[in-house]
Amino acid sequence: MKLILNSSAGPDNLLPKPTEEQAVDFLFVADVMNFCFWPDKGSPKWVVSWNGKSYTGYYALCAALRKAQEEKVPITDPNFYSTISEEQLRKILRPVENASEIPLLPERLVAMRQAGAVLLEKFGGTFCDFEETHLRVAFYKRAQVLVSQIWMLFDGRDFGEFSDIDSLTVFADYRVPQVLVHFAALEYASDLMERLRNDEVLQNGSPEEVEIRGCTVEAVERITEKLKEHYAKSGGGDSPNAIMNATQVDHFLWNFRRIYARQLERIPFHKSRCIYY
Structure with a gap:
């Protein structure tokens, strides 16, 4: 599984090119x-x-x-x-x-x-x-996304060169957990799944919401480590297109959800009306 780093231009040039002022x-x-x-x-x-x-x-x-x-x-x-x-x-x-x-x-x-x-x-x-x-950016989804987008826009060079980009975690929003459930990397308890299927809005900061987001971070950390092990064993660890950090894993999962949105409708995503993600 590989991912081209500079895909931040998005569909139809919605996002800027690094040459734009x-x-x-x-x-x-x-x-x-x-x-x-x-x-x-x-x-x-x-x-x-x-x-x-x-x-x-x-x-x-x-x-x-x-x-x-x-x-x-x-x-x-x-x-x-x-x-x-x-x-x-x-x-x-x-x-x-x-x-x-x-x-x-x-x-x-x-x-x-x-x-x-x-x-x-x-x-x-x-x-x-x-x-x-x-x-230093802590665990704040929107701030993390901004840093990652700059890194991807500039292919990790020039203005987008961050020596500590691997320290970023996945961006714990409400769509990435949905994809992780699809891949069986996460599993909701039956009562929580029922609440999500009933479109119950979770209180921002509630134990259920925090647990979903926290488990999302942990799941992607484990996925990232497995990917690093895989590329090291296959001799492809130095490839510039290898998925080697949580930022790239997040990008893959988020875009997977958009590409296969119809197929993933069967899995509910947690809803929390807030400004944080």
């Missing part, structure tokens, strides 16, 4: 709002159209930001989004006709304003200056 700040803005895309039961999904195609979830967010750039909205400039109004953000994230509005819009508005204010106050108005301080 605002590539890093685009990723930063996207990850500031990268949480909780699932709709309420019985409600349509949030769908965004760009260049004649429709997207959901994180890719819908990227499409909305791309569309904003085309409309000359300075979406990567913290001078703009530190004071962005709810009306402006709603327009940027507007869905296609008959689709739902993005969940937690007010919370995304607060996140954008706070992130913009901090960049302006402490980091010269760009995430590039933030990264150069080499701050």
